[in-house]
Amino acid sequence: MKTPPRHDADSPARLCVAVTECESEVTPKHVECRIGKNISFDEGVLQSYFFKGWDARLYDALLVGAVVEYCDRTRRRGDLSWKRDFQVSIPVHEPDHWRSSPVSSALLRALTFLTGDSWKIEFIGRSRRAQLKEQSLLAFPSGAEGILPFSEGMDSRAVAGILQRKLGDALVRVRLGSSEQTRGMSKGLPCPFAATPFNVTGSKNQFRETSGRSRGFKFSTLCLVASFLAGTKRIFVSESGQGSLGPALATVGQAHPDFRTHPRFLRMMEDYSEALLGWRPRHEFPQLWSTKGETLIEFTKGDTGLASELTKTRSCWQKARQVGFKNRLPHCGVCAACFLRRMSLNAAGIEELPGQYLWRNLSASRFEEGCDPEFPKKKITKAMREYAIAGVLHMEHLRELSVIGLADSALDRESFFLARELSLTYEDVRARLGRLFSQHSDEWLGFLSSVGSESFIHDWTRPTK
16 A cells, blocks of 8 residues: 655644554554544444445545544644644545545535635555445335434434425435444334444544534535435435524634534535535525424424423433433533523423433522532532533524624625525525524523523623613
8 A cells, every 4th residue: 555645743733644454554743543443334334325236436435534533533623723734645446536626625625614624635545445245135215305314313303303294204314323323124124324334433542622523524424425325416404593503603712613514514515525426415404594492393383292202312412421420311401502402492382301401400599509419519510610601602692693783794794605505695594594593582581581580590691682
């Protein structure tokens, strides 16, 4: 195999990665990322993708998605600088195709826009072809009309239900979890796109970066591949406007805007798919102009059984080491994702069972008093408190987008870009954005009213009306 080029790796934000097919010597300035060790493919899940036969281009696309995740999670972002510099060599089956200007330009443009980093990727020839050991029959629906990324979360469950009323079995779910959690069966046969087909492991099983912007590229790649294989060019994005647009409009500190499910980024992924595969799917955003609360109302339509189904989902960003105790893994209840969940359920009039949240009493006057009394006090750290403050402020930042004169320039600029990507007029988009964040404001203020004026949350909200 061709030896990866040497790069200057003196910069602490620079990471030089050599992806290898087997144990290999790399230069001292390179980090080795080995296929089969750091990136492992699940043979069974791969079979759920390649039900029509093996396609090396699609395997390489999945490999690139895994490599991007490895790089993103391995190099920690600086305290004062968001941007990092990645220089990577990847073995692929058709290196000349990957090196071609249309493919490489589309790939790098999407990665740079999504992550805010600098990427230089060299594609080299593989020493041996990858292939499946065997082929299996799958229960694949005929006449697929759309792809939906399915994470078992609240948004994907609700939107899957809404779309299934129209499309029935023609809606194909691409499961984004692990094979153990999401691999399904239909008529005794494995389901297509049963789980994420690869797992990424860091050196010494450790990763240093948690911002996770590469997840957008990873999950979009899975859906593009599934779209190609299923023969449908419609890819539905399940996030509400708060989830797709909010993170890009309400940034934190020096962080790069979060475009993981934003139309601008996903149009770039369509360009990438067209250049790589000659296949141009189209992302659709059925709930883009709705809040999450409105989406839940549309899904449940007062059905208590459907409402109960939603309460069984998980939204929390916190890991088991932060919130797990007594063999339980509750939601923390105070991160941005939990606040959005709780606010949306409140807006939809859906009550959850007791014990869902670690911070069960949001009406408490002090942050610590709102926590489950059995939770170890030593685990209520300063970092956890700051995480809760950030969650409140994110909801507040989105509310401020509805305040006339306060966020006009941000919404004007966003409307310009969205109008182009969605083939709408600027005036139409601007009006829809105004209504979306006005509705968010109403739901957030309604939620604050529900927890009472003495709640610790009010200590962190802004006085803007």
